[in-house]
Amino acid sequence: MPGEARAKPASIRDVARLASVSYQTVSRVLNDHPSIREDTRQRVLAAIRTLDYRPNQAARALASARPSVLGILSTTVGEYGTTSAIVAIEQVARERGFSISTLNLAAASPEAIGEAVRQFEHEQVAGIIVLAPQVRVFNVIGGLGLRVPIATLHTGAGGAAETIASDQRAGARIAVEHLVSLGHRDILHLAGPQDWIEAESRMHGYLDAMFEADLSTLPPIRGDWTADFGHFAGRELAGRRDFTAIFAANDLMAIGLMHGFRDAGVRVPDDVCVIGFDDIPVAAHVWPTLSTVRMDFADLGTRAIMHLLAAIAGEPAPQFAPVSPQLMVRQSTNPSATRR
Amino acid sequence: MPGEARAKPASIRDVARLASVSYQTVSRVLNDHPSIREDTRQRVLAAIRTLDYRPNQAARALASARPSVLGILSTTVGEYGTTSAIVAIEQVARERGFSISTLNLAAASPEAIGEAVRQFEHEQVAGIIVLAPQVRVFNVIGGLGLRVPIATLHTGAGGAAETIASDQRAGARIAVEHLVSLGHRDILHLAGPQDWIEAESRMHGYLDAMFEADLSTLPPIRGDWTADFGHFAGRELAGRRDFTAIFAANDLMAIGLMHGFRDAGVRVPDDVCVIGFDDIPVAAHVWPTLSTVRMDFADLGTRAIMHLLAAIAGEPAPQFAPVSPQLMVRQSTNPSATRR
DNA sequence: AAGTCGAATGTGTACGTTCACATTAGTGTA
DNA sequence: TACACTAATGTGAACGTACACATTCGACTT
Known part of the structure; x- marks a missing residue:
């Protein structure tokens, strides 16, 4: 608004002039070249500070092979x-x-x-x-x-x-091991979409844990990561009685799942235990609060x-x-x- | 891995050569200059496609004032x-x-x-x-x-x-109007942090609706957007009986709030009604499912x-x-x- | 037929930096 | 003191594009 004529940003040559060196020397300072005398370097750095000079990335990318x-x-x-x-x-x-x-x-x-x-x-x-x-x-x-x-x-x-x-695989394993330690033997996996690497890793973790505990696995349900799908799955699965616990590949599906169970009159955790993955911020606050695995x-x-x-x-x-x-x-x- | 020597990307001059025009003409085609004969333009475009040419953004930013x-x-x-x-x-x-x-x-x-x-x-x-x-x-x-x-x-x-x-303000207003239409007269606002523009807008919406309905307002609680804070607030507020409904500035706090109430034996919605803001994906799946306002x-x-x-x-x-x-x-x- | 004008295209240069090479200063060695 | 050799710095190009200007071409006017 004050319409003050804005000065063009300082270039490497302006810095060089102020520091009484060549522009190439400035460039060397910028790129940490070994052969620069300490006092020269300091003079250049001072000039850079005075002019508030910042290297033009576009020019740098253009001139050098390595982009930024x-x-x-x-x-x-x-x-x-x-x-x-x-x-x-x-x-x-x-x-x-x-x-x-x-x-x-x-x-x-x-x-x-x-x-x-x-x-x-x-x-x-x-x-x-x-x-x-x-x-x-x-x-x-x-x-x-x-x-x-x-x-x-x-x-x-x-x-x-x-x-x-x-260590997604290890995380999934820990989740399932937890269910096993609670005495569950029939554990279902609500997996992520087939194409997803994370979905595969988590499923492998599930399979690892089941195999180690010498338990037979059920065919996993393929979800799409969404709470809405979890909800749908919960209503569908409410009729089945061949599992006592579910490991959902993420918290969103786990929360939807619990909702679906609730709708169908299946109680969590009394009838079915549910564990998720991610520890999203609401996981600790939904009802019932959701057991899960947290990754950094x-x-x-x-x-x-x-x-x-x-x-x-x-x-x-x-x-x-x-x-x-x-x-x-x-x-x-x-x-x-x-x-x- | 196959170590094939990768060709350097085509430049504007390569395109010009292939199309038998000057590089400047190519530049004009790229920038939609009006004075270009249609057949020339087509020839240039064909060359661009043949070489899979894409303008170098760094060079473009450097040469022109306007960056990309x-x-x-x-x-x-x-x-x-x-x-x-x-x-x-x-x-x-x-x-x-x-x-x-x-x-x-x-x-x-x-x-x-x-x-x-x-x-x-x-x-x-x-x-x-x-x-x-x-x-x-x-x-x-x-x-x-x-x-x-x-x-x-x-x-x-x-x-x-x-x-x-x-229209955050309007959204907040709609939320509060909904509570008013249900017969609530004592409505508390669980607001966002003071410094946040959205928090202010939503609070203004709350105040607008309360004022229009000719209701007196209670001093808002200042939260930090997190479910954890909502949880804390719910436990604290459970002792108070001077409100029958709460409008939380976002869903995360609303969900935490319901959790806090649950911990303290306050039933939602029977004892207190809660409405949030955002319509996050889990809002429809927590228990009780959360009323809220959705914005695009x-x-x-x-x-x-x-x-x-x-x-x-x-x-x-x-x-x-x-x-x-x-x-x-x-x-x-x-x-x-x-x-x- | 010469002149005028605008459309279409081409030529030089600059943008700010890095790179390859050239030069100068500085240090030790014989 | 001269010699070599390295450290420190400087010079000329080049990166790929856009801008300003110059030029060519054609069509229309008079």
Whole structure:
């Protein structure tokens, strides 16, 4: 509003002039070149501060091969934890001088994914983090002969994509083991969509635990992650009596499931025990409060980005201790705890 | 893995050579210059398709004043709807040829916000969309003498920031009117944090409805949007008998509130009616199912981006019909409907 | 038929940075 | 003291595009 003529941002040459050096010297200071005398460096840094100079990323990306943008590809289909992972990723990335370009896919069709990745490629991103953990995403990406490094939060990516050892499988196992320890023998799994890596991991965890406890498994129900589906499933399953506990692949479905049971007159946890996965913020507040498994998604995000940055720098992949998922025991698996 | 030498992406000059025109002509085709013969344009477009050419955004941003990146600034403190708004914003922006750079703030301190905005400025963004609707965010931004256009989803931004007429206030009003129509006269408001624009809007809606119904208001409780706080508040409020209904500023707090009441032996909706705001996916599945108000956040996002794009292009702000919030009546405000 | 005008296209240059190479200063060695 | 060798700095290009200007071409006027 005050209409003050805004000065054009300072360029590397302005800094050089003020510091009485060549623009190249400034560039070296910016890029931590080893051969710079300390007093020169200080003079340049002072000039940078005086002029509030910030390197032009566009020019930098144009002139150098290595770009300064990281792409995050995600599907919106509600996965809890995605957000906290993104925040963690961003933070690390920005500390290392990268910007983040996000691309949220409404539908995860192979075409859309391919297009998105090519979009990133054309935007000259340094690397891509994929938070759209469908199996076919990786098939598509694998078939693209991609040049940019890719990382994901999830195991089982297969193909060329770099993967992080996440412990969804261990988490699912812990959940089921909890049910087993309560004496349940007939445990049903309400799984996620077939194509999802996380759904597969969690189902494997279920199978692991059942196998180890020497229990026979029931064919899992395939859901779509939504509470609405859980609700539907609950009403459908109310008629069956071949299970005494259910492990739902996420909390949303678990909560819908309990609603469906309630509608049908099946009591949780008295008639059927339910455990979820994620520990979404409302899990501790629904009725009955939902037992679940909590994972540190921010930590997973950090690993993914560290992994990606290492790949970009051509360094060997960093190793991390496994993330330990945490069992949250609440009312939905504890018959004696439900008081109204 | 197959180590095939990857070809360098095609440049505008490659296209020009293939189409037997000058690179400038290609540039004109790309920028929809009027004076291009139709057959020339077609020849250029064909060459573009053949080479799978995509303009280099970095070079484009460098050469032209107008950059092609839009910044999205948001705080992570859980607001439902942010995600769907972002998706909508991105879609429109990408259609118009912009990339999206996101910057999620963990803490919304004035310093962090200022730094984030300067970061965007330095990244040469064309405009910024702010999804961190705290009042002080706008104070900080207003005091920055910013040159890039800014838009937000929310009204009441004040200062220089461009605003969109959103209807949170109307939504809150509808929620309270619903309670009034059920015969409630003593209605308490569980508000959001003082600094938040949305919290203020929703409180204003509450006050509007109470005033119009000629009812006296109670001092609102200030929450922090979380279910945990709602839980705490529910236990605290259970001792009070000076209200028969509560309007919570978001669903998360409403669900926690019902949990707190349950703990304290207060029955919802029989003793106290509860209504929330947002219609988060679990609202229809908790017990009792939560009455609430649904807003089309994707639509709000679309408006915000249209607004911003108009500002960037120097066009007048587009006008939209108000978004009508939708009342979702469920069990938590319907005493006769709770069957177990 | 020469002149005028606008449409269509081409040529130089700049954007801000990095890279490859060239140069100068600085230090030790013989 | 001269020599080599490294450290420190400087110079000329190039990245891929858009902008300002110059040019060519054709059609229409007089």
